[in-house]
Amino acid sequence: MDNKKNGIPKLRFPGFTGAWEQRKLGEVATTHARIGWQNLRTSEFLDSGYYMLITGTDFKNGAIDFSNIHYVEKERYDQDKNIQLKGENILVTKDGTLGKVAYIDKLPKPATLNAGVFNIKVVDKTVVYPQYLFQYLKAPFLLKFASEQSTGGTIKHLNQGVLVKFPIPLPSIGEQEKIVKFLNHVDSLIALHQRKLEHLQEQKKGLLQKMFPKNGETVPEVRFPGFTDAWEQRKLSSMTQYKNGKGHEDKQTDSGDFELVNLNSISIDGGFKHSGKFINESDDGILYKNDLVMILSDVGHGDLLGRVALIPDDNKFILNQRVALLRPNKTVNPEFLFFYINSHQKYFKSQGAGMSQLNISKKSVETFSSLVPNIDEQKKISLFLMKLDSLITLHQRKLDHLELMKKGLLQQMFV
Numbered sequence: 001m002d003n004k005k006n007g008i009p010k011l012r013f014p015g016f017t018g019a020w021e022q023r024k025l026g027e028v029a030t031t032h033a034r035i036g037w038q039n040l041r042t043s044e045f046l047d048s049g050y051y052m053l054i055t056g057t058d059f060k061n062g063a064i065d066f067s068n069i070h071y072v073e074k075e076r077y078d079q080d081k082n083i084q085l086k087g088e089n090i091l092v093t094k095d096g097t098l099g100k101v102a103y104i105d106k107l108p109k110p111a112t113l114n115a116g117v118f119n120i121k122v123v124d125k126t127v128v129y130p131q132y133l134f135q136y137l138k139a140p141f142l143l144k145f146a147s148e149q150s151t152g153g154t155i156k157h158l159n160q161g162v163l164v165k166f167p168i169p170l171p172s173i174g175e176q177e178k179i180v181k182f183l184n185h186v187d188s189l190i191a192l193h194q195r196k197l198e199h200l201q202e203q204k205k206g207l208l209q210k211m212f213p214k215n216g217e218t219v220p221e222v223r224f225p226g227f228t229d230a231w232e233q234r235k236l237s238s239m240t241q242y243k244n245g246k247g248h249e250d251k252q253t254d255s256g257d258f259e260l261v262n263l264n265s266i267s268i269d270g271g272f273k274h275s276g277k278f279i280n281e282s283d284d285g286i287l288y289k290n291d292l293v294m295i296l297s298d299v300g301h302g303d304l305l306g307r308v309a310l311i312p313d314d315n316k317f318i319l320n321q322r323v324a325l326l327r328p329n330k331t332v333n334p335e336f337l338f339f340y341i342n343s344h345q346k347y348f349k350s351q352g353a354g355m356s357q358l359n360i361s362k363k364s365v366e367t368f369s370s371l372v373p374n375i376d377e378q379k380k381i382s383l384f385l386m387k388l389d390s391l392i393t394l395h396q397r398k399l400d401h402l403e404l405m406k407k408g409l410l411q412q413m414f415v
């Protein structure tokens with residue numbers, strides 16, 4: 001028997017029994033947004049003031065980020081009492097990035113809303129605990145419901161008529177509070193790991209700027225003990241063997257002997273990703289462990305143009321078109337070159353040519369000039385940065401695990 005169909009969740013705290021009640025959002029809370037004719041012009045956004053203006057871009061991790069908040073004149077704040085915020089408000093974005101949710105417990109100053117955000121306020125706190133409603137609206141159920149209600153299953157705007165019909169499962173207030181306390185704890189753990197991850201990423205960014213020489217200098221600001229020599233200016237062509245990939249579109253399969261390294265194989269941070277595309281045989285373009293591969297073509301802003309990744313294994317990968325091989329020779333450490341190129345992306349972005357699709361040439365790649373220390377110092381630098389990357393990856397995995405765990409718990413804790 002499926003207990004969820006009978007109004008009983010799969011996972012429950014001890015001491016609570018009986019079916020949950022099902023109510024519509026419009027029955028337990030008010031939902032208001034700025035009326036169309038009241039919309040503000042950007043010229044009315046003030047950098048300072050007394051009455052805060054909250055927009056969809058101020059949402060961050062289930063709360064409002066007040067660090068870059070805008071303000072409005074009192075006249076605009078007084079215009080609509082229904083969107084004046086005074087605490088215990090739940091905000092939901094209805095345009096742009098749909099379904100972002102934030103909870104406001106207390107406000108540093110009075111606030112109103114810009115267009116594109118709903119103000120949701122619980123009617124009776126003896127029936128619905130405001131933070132319980134916030135946690136339920138923050139779960140993935142709202143957008144799923146809205147998609148099911150929309151024609152064609154694609155929503156570009158969260159309609160108020162749909163929002164008020166959204167079904168809210170309601171246990172007793174005591175059980176609601178238990179659920180909130182537990183989910184708030186999980187959220188705190190996720191936020192903690194998010195902060196640790198962001199701190200490590202910022203730390204790495206700062207170290208990369210200090211561990212490589214600045215423009216016009218031949219030694220870095222931060223250096224390992226025992227190294228004093230100036231770094232040598234060298235072109236990429238003197239350190240690597242360059243080769244363009246070939247097109248294999250007519251031979252691609254979903255499984256095979258060799259995996260294709262294509263434009264999807266390199267991430268924005270230079271990590272290697274599996275493309276999931278294969279060919280069964282090749283006598284050319286086979287890659288070896290610690291070969292560098294570079295993206296030569298990128299659509300749009302060129303964020304991936306010039307990014308490199310390291311090949312993780314021998315004789316398992318084949319180079320596809322629009323990706324180049326840079327095979328390091330014995331004068332350079334592959335990991336050092338990987339970090340150096342990915343931390344000097346400004347050059348490769350400047351070399352991109354084209355309109356809708358940016359491309360970089362073999363000449364542009366090979367003439368890239370870099371400052372290189374001796375091989376022992378290269379190894380020291382790359383080993384340190386690889387350990388830092390491993391630590392960042394570890395925290396990212398912990399964060400992913402917690403978010404996945406929460407997703408699974410939400411499915412079992414609500415009916």
